Amino acid sequence: MSPGRLFLALIPLMPVFLQAGGVYWTDRGASQLKRMNFDGSNLQTILLSGSVTSPGRNLRGLAVDNVSNRIFWADNGADRLLRANLDGSGSVILHTITGGNSFPADVRMDFANQQLYWCDQTRLRIQRSTFDGTAVTDVITNAAASGPYFMDLDVPEGKIYWGDFSGGSIFRANLDGSQRETLLTGNNTRGVRIDPRERMLYWINRDDKKVHRCPLAAFEGGTIPLTHPAVQTLYTNLDTPHGLTLDIPARKIYWADTGTNPGNGTGGQSICRGDFDGSTPLEILATGSEPWDVDLDLRCASYTEWVQRCFRRDASVDQIAPEADPDGDGVPNAVEYAFDLSPMHADQLKLATLFVRVTPGVSDDQQAVIYLRRSGVSDLKYNVQVSTNLLQWSDGETVEASVAPGPDGTELVLSSSIHTLMTRSNHFMRVQVQLAPQ
Ligand SMILES: [Ca+2]
Numbered sequence: 001m002s003p004g005r006l007f008l009a010l011i012p013l014m015p016v017f018l019q020a021g022g023v024y025w026t027d028r029g030a031s032q033l034k035r036m037n038f039d040g041s042n043l044q045t046i047l048l049s050g051s052v053t054s055p056g057r058n059l060r061g062l063a064v065d066n067v068s069n070r071i072f073w074a075d076n077g078a079d080r081l082l083r084a085n086l087d088g089s090g091s092v093i094l095h096t097i098t099g100g101n102s103f104p105a106d107v108r109m110d111f112a113n114q115q116l117y118w119c120d121q122t123r124l125r126i127q128r129s130t131f132d133g134t135a136v137t138d139v140i141t142n143a144a145a146s147g148p149y150f151m152d153l154d155v156p157e158g159k160i161y162w163g164d165f166s167g168g169s170i171f172r173a174n175l176d177g178s179q180r181e182t183l184l185t186g187n188n189t190r191g192v193r194i195d196p197r198e199r200m201l202y203w204i205n206r207d208d209k210k211v212h213r214c215p216l217a218a219f220e221g222g223t224i225p226l227t228h229p230a231v232q233t234l235y236t237n238l239d240t241p242h243g244l245t246l247d248i249p250a251r252k253i254y255w256a257d258t259g260t261n262p263g264n265g266t267g268g269q270s271i272c273r274g275d276f277d278g279s280t281p282l283e284i285l286a287t288g289s290e291p292w293d294v295d296l297d298l299r300c301a302s303y304t305e306w307v308q309r310c311f312r313r314d315a316s317v318d319q320i321a322p323e324a325d326p327d328g329d330g331v332p333n334a335v336e337y338a339f340d341l342s343p344m345h346a347d348q349l350k351l352a353t354l355f356v357r358v359t360p361g362v363s364d365d366q367q368a369v370i371y372l373r374r375s376g377v378s379d380l381k382y383n384v385q386v387s388t389n390l391l392q393w394s395d396g397e398t399v400e401a402s403v404a405p406g407p408d409g410t411e412l413v414l415s416s417s418i419h420t421l422m423t424r425s426n427h428f429m430r431v432q433v434q435l436a437p438q
């Protein structure tokens, strides 16, 4: 058997349905919801056209639901959680916090359990509800003396991470609030995110005006200070950095900067982008009045959009070409696009996995390949081929046994050979990717 292999050819393809992704953010100063392309182009104000026409007068956290094409956000002016379709239609108030003295801040989503989480800074708690705003439940009460302010979820690991408003700590607990830990001290947290793939925690410190990260392994021995040697500094000399989000496949970080310390650093009143390892200078993608939080819809409808997502705006034409391999990992950009990999990082992930498929009740086994495929794109075509000699490859001798939804507009495809191991002693499979001319 051979490992899954790839082949790149260029052919024209017919257009199909497109769903572009992009960057969504709250502009607290302008009381507006914003959307733009990954490189900051095509900046738009989202106009609401449902049961509310104003997003609120004190906008805070925002989260994108690219499964159902919706955005969720918090308005600290009227103490509400709201929702709208990505185009602003269907806007609705999900939940209004009654009793006064509340401050809904960051919002995050648990898609596996269909739950919306939010921090309530002044009521010192983290709460959740359904995506329709019903069944409001306390998750963690007394989350911090100064109140929880920014948070993230690691649903597969059953963890919630949050930072407090002014106490200087980042905490972690189970999703039911048990096994609470203090991970970090000495940090005025304004944005925290987890990368489950590399077990890395990212956060922003409003006081030192920096973006930091640290391997989760460093917290295994208990609480560490910001000065711990395992804490890395990615970006410095910022203005007033706030909300933070990650593009894990592309290894990019995005953050908002409210700009409330004008003249003190770079990126004020802007949405900024950098690299996971801080290896290239920050990019200022767009400016606003007081950007407060940012989130991403990572779907890409075309190679051009993927380039905007994965490369710096000043990348050279040679670097972004489909046949180029700027990270030197042997995978050309077109294939990095097809399998949702990073074109600027030598990926350790397998492109496709080949295995023997055992079907209960069937007397012989078949080879099968499993791979990640973009759905809803106009310029890619995937084709699984088989061979007995690695020289001649045949189409039409595989069956798509299952297609399961993957993250961010992808799907996980299991394709099985029609030949059994009994009838073919030499048997190879490969996934062919075809990209339309750019
Ligand atoms: Ca590459």
Ligand SMILES: [Ca+2]
Pocket: 327, 329, 331, 336, 341, 342, 343, 344, 345, 346, 347
């Ligand atoms: Ca790569």
